[in-house]
Amino acid sequence: MSKKPIAIASDHAGFELKAVLKECLESMGYDALDLGTDSTESVDYPDFADALAVAFQQGLADRGVLVCGSGLGISIAANRHRNLRATPCHDANWARLARQHNDANVLALGARLIDVDAAKACLQTFLETPFEGGRHERRVSKLSAQ
Secondary structure (H helix, E strand, O other): OOOEEEEEEEEEEEEEEHHHHHHHHHHOOOOOEOOOOOOOOOOOOHHHHHHHHHHHHHOEEEOOOEOOOOHHHHHHHHOOOOOOOOOEEEOHHHHHHHHHHOOOOEEEOOOOOOHHHHHHHHHHHHHOOOOOOOHHHHHHHHHOOO
C-alpha cells in the first residue's frame, strides 16, 4: 500500500527549507505534492496556504507542510480554512503534542527561526505520531465544525 502524498508549500523565505524537507519526505517513502513557490522571489504566503487547502479539498493530500520565515503567518493563513489544523512547531516535542492532542494535519515551520536538523525532526515526528483521540476528540471536532 502506498502512502498518500504530503502536500508541501512555502513562500520565498521558506523556499530553501521546503526543498530540503521535500527530499526528506521522499527519503521517508512519501510522494511530495509541491505546491510552490519555485524560487526566492517575493510572494505572498496566504496564496500557498490557500493552495494547500484546495489540495486537501480535492483529496490530493490529507497532511501538509507549510514554510515561511517565521511559520506564524502561513499557519494563520492556513487556519482560516476549516479543513486545516496548522501548527507552528520549533521542536519535535511540539510536533508530537500537535499530533497527539490536536490532530494537526499541517506542520508549519519558520525557515528563519529553525535549523535544518530541528525541522527534519519536526517533520519525522509529525508524520510518525498518531492522534490519541479520546478526551481530545470532542475538542478537535469543534475546530472543524461549520
